[in-house]
Amino acid sequence: MGLIRHIVCAMSGGVDSSVTALLLKRRGYSVTGVFMKNWDSLDESGVCSAEKDCEDAYRVCQTLDIPFHQVSYVKEYWLEVFSNLLKEYEKGRTPNPDILCNKHIKFNHFHKYAVNTLAVRLYKGADLLKDQTFFLSQISQDALRQTLFPLAGLTKEFVKKIAAEAGFHHVLKKKESMGICFIGERNFENFILEYLEPKPGNLVSIEDGAIMGTHKGWFTVTLGQRAKIGGQRDAWFVVDKDIVTGDVFVAPTTNHPSLFRDTIRTDRFHWLTIDPPLELARTQMLECHFRFIHQMPPVPCTVTLNMDGSVWISLSQPVRALTPGQFAVLYKGDECLGSGKIIQLGPSEFTLQKGRERLVAGAQHKEEPTPEPAS
Numbered sequence: 001m002g003l004i005r006h007i008v009c010a011m012s013g014g015v016d017s018s019v020t021a022l023l024l025k026r027r028g029y030s031v032t033g034v035f036m037k038n039w040d041s042l043d044e045s046g047v048c049s050a051e052k053d054c055e056d057a058y059r060v061c062q063t064l065d066i067p068f069h070q071v072s073y074v075k076e077y078w079l080e081v082f083s084n085l086l087k088e089y090e091k092g093r094t095p096n097p098d099i100l101c102n103k104h105i106k107f108n109h110f111h112k113y114a115v116n117t118l119a120v121r122l123y124k125g126a127d128l129l130k131d132q133t134f135f136l137s138q139i140s141q142d143a144l145r146q147t148l149f150p151l152a153g154l155t156k157e158f159v160k161k162i163a164a165e166a167g168f169h170h171v172l173k174k175k176e177s178m179g180i181c182f183i184g185e186r187n188f189e190n191f192i193l194e195y196l197e198p199k200p201g202n203l204v205s206i207e208d209g210a211i212m213g214t215h216k217g218w219f220t221v222t223l224g225q226r227a228k229i230g231g232q233r234d235a236w237f238v239v240d241k242d243i244v245t246g247d248v249f250v251a252p253t254t255n256h257p258s259l260f261r262d263t264i265r266t267d268r269f270h271w272l273t274i275d276p277p278l279e280l281a282r283t284q285m286l287e288c289h290f291r292f293i294h295q296m297p298p299v300p301c302t303v304t305l306n307m308d309g310s311v312w313i314s315l316s317q318p319v320r321a322l323t324p325g326q327f328a329v330l331y332k333g334d335e336c337l338g339s340g341k342i343i344q345l346g347p348s349e350f351t352l353q354k355g356r357e358r359l360v361a362g363a364q365h366k367e368e369p370t371p372e373p374a375s
Contacts, residue, residue: 006030008114013053018060033061038077080104119273127155134294137339189220201246224321260318263346268309271338
């Protein structure tokens with residue numbers, strides 16, 4: 001994953017700041033121009049020179065095709081710089097307002113503005129197989145601003161080459177870390193039952209309601225995994241859970257339609273940059289890509305925003321084993337937009353199929369001619 005280096009450039013409307021913005025853009029930075037208004041009195045001719053300066057700065061940003069913003073520190077300049085200047089003159093001294101302006105305005109108020117409004121974006125790394133943006137999709141913008149990813153532009157093989165050249169042969173031999181963060185690879189069922197009391201229940205066929213076996217707790221299984229059912233020639237798979245009754249529903253094939261859905265709802269979505277993205281705020285819809293498993297192929301989707309900040313995600317095609325509790329991670333091109341925890345699933349293909357069959361059966365029943373009474 002990589003960070004696009006983003007810089008806020010203070011634009012005065014003069015040549016120095018204009019060329020500064022030009023050079024920064026040429027060097028590959030993402031630049032935003034900001035004009036500070038620190039004084040609003042008119043000159044002797046009745047013209048406010050700040051307006052002309054602001055217009056000049058705006059024209060430069062247009063030419064460079066970079067965003068432009070304006071901020072006002074008129075009040076702060078008066079209270080923290082100009083009032084001090086007047087007091088110093090009253091005392092017979094000759095003050096230096098430019099030093100105070102830098103101290104209080106440019107490198108205090110403006111610095112805070114630049115840091116707090118600068119949205120740092122998170123992009124996929126050069127090695128897509130090792131890209132970590134999926135796992136970074138819930139971190140805060142504050143943390144992201146202060147984080148560097150020095151390996152972002154390197155493949156894993158190149159990283160290993162550097163390690164070998166540096167003599168780090170002992171770390172090259174180690175297996176890559178897998179499993180739960182800090183815990184590692186374990187037999188999950190045995191591990192979780194060390195901490196949670198067993199809650200036995202039935203494994204129930206999604207097709208006819210037949211009891212196929214039992215389990216030690218609905219929390220020991222996840223959607224899509226193979227179910228432990230003895231005496232069956234073919235494998236069965238977990239397709240749904242009922243945490244009220246404790247029933248775990250299973251189906252006879254790995255690609256059973258009950259495992260496929262194309263709609264999910266998240267909790268309040270965590271956007272890495274602007275909350276929410278301007279396109280979503282403006283139109284209430286956003287076209288992007290979705291994944292809920294690291295390295296799964298991204299799926300085109302449409303996102304709609306709810307009043308509470310949660311989102312509905314409609315996928316372009318049904319996806320297998322969408323799972324509540326997992327995170328829906330969204331991408332726009334190579335940029336990771338953020339993520340939200342999946343809290344609700346739309347109907348499965350199996351449920352929709354059964355619904356269509358009932359509609360067809362009902363329509364056929366209505367079309368059957370009423371038998372005429374015998375004469």
